[in-house]
Amino acid sequence: MMLKILFYIAVLILAFFGYRHYSNSSNILKVGDNAPSFTLNDAEGQTHYLSDYAGQYLVLYFYPKDDTPGCTKEACQFRDDLHKLEKLGAKVVGISVDDSRSHAEFAKKYHLPFPLLSDEDGRAAKEYNALTNLGFIKIAKRYTFLINPAGKLEKIYLNVNTSKHSQEIIDDLTKLK
Template structure:
């Protein structure tokens, strides 16, 4: 009896998660789409809007958790490449579901010169299809969106190698900017 119940529950869970993935697949963002607006606070409580970055390229990267080894590695590569990114007219902004205090500690520990925005309820990550929602636990997926100066999505990165990611963005910015 308990094995049967377990199987029914397993099938039901698979059906629910399968449907959710199917339902969101049709609403996936594509290159050329308008970037979803956001209004989020950084570690110092300053509010950031997508419109703050109009006229510039924006590297909007979502990451799962402050001060974890892979997330720190990714953030530090962005930090180390900030001068190159800024020469290409790009700003970097990190987003996770961590709170502002966690962001402040993470930024201080690694001397991060760019804002980390707190998306506590996951609504912004969800609008970018960058949210993993297990109902009990929500985390951001490791997705990055390169947004052009007009607010359109220029590139989407869903498979990120954190050791090469910031250089990949630099190379893509150079290629995009060299096109007539």
């Protein structure tokens, strides 16, 4: 009897999360769409808006957690390639659901020269379909959006290899120039 109850509970949980996934996937962003706007604070409390980056390319990357191996590798690759990216007319901005204090420590530890924005409620990540919401736990997916100077999505990266991603964006920007 208990096994049967557990089975039904498991089915209900899977159905619930399956429905949530299905309902969220109906508004998937596509290349050419307007980039969803955002208003988020960086590690120093300065507010950033999507409109701040109008007229230039923006590499907007979402990442799961400060100071974890994959996120550190990705951030350091962007740091090391920032000069090349800026030479191609692009700014880099990272977003996760971590708080500003965590971002400040992460940026300081790895000398990250670009803004890390705090999306604690996951609203921006949700707008970009880059949020895993397990109810009580929210985590940003490792997605990147290359936004063109007109504010449109130029390229969407859903399968990110952290050790090659920055170079992949440099290659794509070079082709666009």
